[in-house]
Amino acid sequence: MLYEVLHRVVPPLARAVWRPEVVGLDNVPRTGPVILASNHLSFVDSVVIPVLVPRKVVFLAKSDYFDGPGVKGTLSRVWFESLGMLPVDRDDTKAALTSLDTALSVLGRGEAFGIYPEGTRSRDGRLYRGRTGVAHLALTAGVPVVPVGLRGTEQIQPVGATLPRLAKVRVAFGEPLDFTGLVGTAPLGRLRREVTDTIMREIQLLSGQEEAGAYNERPVDA
Template sequence: MSRILLKAFLGMLMRVLYRPKVEGMEGIPGSGPVILAGNHVTFIDSLFIGLIVKRQVFFIGKDEYVTGKGLKGRLMAWFFTASGMVPVDRDGGHGGVAALMTGRRILDEGKVFGIYPEGTRSPDGRLYRGRTGVSRLALMTGAPVVPFAMIGTDKVQPGGKGRPRISPVTVRFGKPLDFARYEGMDRDRYVLRAVTDEIMSEVMRLSGQEYVDIYATKAKAA
C-alpha cells in the first residue's frame, strides 16, 4: 500500500514538473524475471525508474539509508523501502557477494531487478566500464537484460546533491538482450566480460555518452 501511495503522489508530481519523455518501455516484459541495466548519473535515477516502470523495480541500496534514528530516520526508511530499495551492507569484504545474492533472490522470485553496471555514479557524465555482476546475474538466472539510459537527470540534481531543479528528462529503454547461449558459463571470466561489454555497448548507444574503458571508482580515486 505504501508503494502505491508513494508512486501515485510522486508519479503525478514528476509528470507535472518534469514531463519525462519515455521511449521503448514496451520492451520490458510484463511478467517474469527481468534485469534493468543502465547508466547512473545522479542519485535520483532509481526514483525516476521506479516511478516510470509499471512493474515494481527493486534496487540495491546502502543499509545506512534505513537504519537512521528518530522521526527523520523512520521517514527515510519508509521512503526508500516503499521506493523498492533493498538494503545491503556493501562496505564489508563480502558486500559484493551479498548484493549479488540479493539480486539473484529477487530474480528467482520473478521480479524486476535494477542495476547500474558501473557500480557507482559517473564522476563526470561519461559512461564507464561495467562490472561483471550484471552478467553473472543474467547467466545464473536466465533473466533477460533490458538496457536503459537516463538522460538529463544529472541536470535535475547536479552532483547528486541539493534541491532538485526543473529540467527535461528522457528515459530510454532498449530491446531485451537474451544470453541463453551462455547458459552454465557464469564462472567463465571471458564470457562474463563479453556479456557485460555487450550490455554497456547498448547503454552507450541509448545514452549517447562518451565511453571510458576504466572503472568509475578508479576515475574517482584519480
C-alpha cells in the first residue's frame, strides 16, 4: 500500500527535478518476471531506476538502512521499503546465497528484480567484470534480462556528499535478452560465465564506459 501511494508521488516529482534522458523504456516488459541488470555508479542508482520504470522493481539494500534507531531509522526504513527494496546483511558470510534465494522468490512472484552484476559501485567510472549471480538467476528462473546503462548518476550524490544535486542523467534500457535456449548446451559454470559476459557487453554499449577488465572489490568501509 505504501509503495503504491508513494509511487504516484515520488517518480513524477523526481523526473520533474532531474529531467533525465530516458532511452528504450518500452524494452521493459510491463508484466511478468524480468531481471534489470545495470551498471552501478552511485548509491542513487537504486532510486533512479525504480523512479523511471512504470512497475515495481525490487532491489536489495544494506540491512543497516532498515534497522536504524529512532525517528531517523524509522524514516529510512519507510523510504527504502516504499521504493520496493529488501534488506540484506552484506557482512553475513551467507549473504550471497541468501540474496540469490530472495531474488528467485521475487521472480517467482512474477515481479521485476534489479541487480548490479559488478557487485558494488564503480569509484573510477569504469565498468567492471560481472559476477555470475545474474546468469544464475536468469538461467534458473528462465526469465529475460533487460540490460541498463546509467550515465551521470554519480554526479547526483558524489561520494562524501550529504545531499543530492542536480545533474544531467541518461538511462538507457536495452532489448530483453533471452537465455532459456542455452540451458544444457554447455557445462553450467562456463554457461554462466558466457551469459554474464554477454549481459555486460550490452551494458557497456548502453553506458559507454571503459571496461576495467577486472572484478570490482567492495571497500572494507563501504
